[in-house]
Amino acid sequence: MTPTATSASSAVPAETGRTLAADAPFFIVMNAGSGRRQSDATRTVLERELGAAGRRFDLRIVDDPRKLASVAREAAAAACAQEGVLVGAGGDGTLCAVAQAAHEAGCPFAVLPRGTFNYFSRDHGIPADPEQSTKLLLDARAWPVQVGFVNERMFLVxxxxxxxxxxxxxxxxxxxxxxxxxxxxxxxxxxxxxxxxxxxxxxxxxxxxxxxxxxxxxxxxxxxxxxxxxxxxxxxxxxxxxxxxxxxxxxxxxxxxxxxxxxxxxxxxxxxxxxxxxxxxxxxxxxxxxxxxxxxxxxxxxxxxxxxxxxxxxSDKPLLLLKPEPAVAEANRS
Incomplete structure (x- = not known):
């Protein structure tokens, strides 16, 4: 099989950012596998940055990886009901599980990178620094990004x-x-x-x-x-x-x-x-x-x-991702 230039019928539409409500709450799902110290550090940053801005957030730490998908779906339902944002905190595997819940529910998705390689967040120009990625939640718009599927299982990377x-x-x-x-x-x-x-x-x-x-x-x-x-x-x-x-x-x-x-x-x-x-x-x-x-x-x-x-x-439907404006995201890619 040789390389082919195939045209796609399900390409992500031309980029147009969606501005969120100034008081949109954040429902954050974090995999505790990264360690209790990192979980505590994440909570401290959230309380400092989001609290100072008067923004509500609900941090849900998942101790059992088998429950990650169900917790993410519950948080996605809450985000939809309150016109909020579902946020994944962790590496690419955790982000994918939480992103699939956001994709299925149709709510905006955001990330707090906590992994080793962080290919997804880096590709979209999202800072790895905890304080910077948290501050980004406050004013970033939601942009459509492409996701793939194998059978019914989604993948970002x-x-x-x-x-x-x-x-x-x-x-x-x-x-x-x-x-x-x-x-x-x-x-x-x-x-x-x-x-x-x-x-x-x-x-x-x-x-x-x-x-x-x-x-x-x-x-x-x-x-x-x-x-x-x-x-x-x-x-x-x-x-x-x-x-x-x-x-x-x-x-x-x-x-x-x-x-x-x-x-x-x-x-x-x-x-x-x-x-x-x-x-x-x-x-x-x-x-x-x-x-x-x-x-x-x-x-x-x-x-x-x-x-x-x-x-x-x-996927015929893109994922709505909170990320920097296109020019800034491109400059941040590393």
Missing amino acids: NASLGLYPRLLEDREIYKRQFGRSRIVALWSALSTLLKPHRHLRLHIEHEGSTTEIRSSTLFVGNNRLQMEQIGMPDEARALERGLLVAIAPRPVGRLMHLWLSLHGAAGRLSDSEHVVSFTFGRITVMHPSKKWKRIKIATDGEVARLPMPLEFRV
Whole structure:
């Protein structure tokens, strides 16, 4: 399968910001997995910045990750009822779970970045500094942004199957042992890539035709910053046209996988002849064996099992995100 310039029927409409009511309350859902100290620090900043501005907020700290989605839905319902904003505080996985609740309810969404990589917030120019991101809540407008889906599961940054979900599971084991940092994440990735892995045979339906690919992983991206960092600028620009990007390494050995990863880390992945990429608005992924009923899927760092076939698509409805004005957001991207 070769790269294609597909036109999207579900692209995010031309950007127009929505101004919120000056007294709109904030319903903040935070994953306590980041640590009690960070939770206390977040509450202190909220009380200082929002309290000084006379803005109401409701902070809901989730101690059990299994309850994150249900707490987010409850907070989204409250936000809709009071014409408020649903806010996610955490890394990309937490933000995605809370964002899906906002997307389903139709209320504005905002983020307080608390993760390791923070691809979503960085791509939209939202400051990582707790005080700055909290102050942004007070006067930012809500802008439509693109989100992707695999079946009924939403993703803000990326979704994948094959080797990548295994890499994420191994990374969590390393984090529990050595703590959360980019160095630990990279070391874990190198360790996983050097382990034996199998190649998947996948049938991909795209615009009326079916293509078979063999690869260790299928990666679907929805984040300009991530695409640019691995050296795929053309694919990054395709996201601005309402498309998603699929990337799959050709069948190669472990050392070549490691080499490809290093190439990506150096921002030169598009130079490699061992990688297939294409853009799309919607694809269906199937496995030729009927025994494959469910498969592990990673969405924004969270792993789950989803039923086959898999449908990857751009959502027809954008997410309304509180973020800086376009020129400021672009200047803040890093």
